[in-house]
Amino acid sequence: MTLQDYFDNLSSKVKPEDLEGIDTKINFDLKGEKVSLQVKDNKITVNQGEEAPDAEVNITAKAEDLLAIIKGDTNPMMAMMMGKLKISNPAAMMKYAKILGLM
Numbered sequence: 314m315t316l317q318d319y320f321d322n323l324s325s326k327v328k329p330e331d332l333e334g335i336d337t338k339i340n341f342d343l344k345g346e347k348v349s350l351q352v353k354d355n356k357i358t359v360n361q362g363e364e365a366p367d368a369e370v371n372i373t374a375k376a377e378d379l380l381a382i383i384k385g386d387t388n389p390m391m392a393m394m395m396g397k398l399k400i401s402n403p404a405a406m407m408k409y410a411k412i413l414g415l416m
Contacts, residue, residue: 338365
């Protein structure tokens with residue numbers, strides 16, 4: 314699996330009922346590549362190459378580090394402690410991490 318696969322398949326993997334009541338934007342800065350997610354009306358929209366204005370959460374990581382977290386090879390908390398993963402609003406991200414397959 315690649316990060317492109319993850320983002321391409323994200324909207325079909327997450328059940329609409331798991332997104333009920335969520336209205337948020339999440340930005341990923343993958344050290345050169347930008348991706349934003351918008352969760353609204355029980356669906357996820359992925360925007361490659363864009364940052365969402367007023368995002369609730371901004372995540373910064375190298376692409377390979379984020380992929381290791383998604384695959385389960387790296388613990389997200391350890392990645393944060395080692396500085397490989399930076400999250401602007403960890404409390405908010407905790408609400409979404411499991412839905413997005415990041416935990």
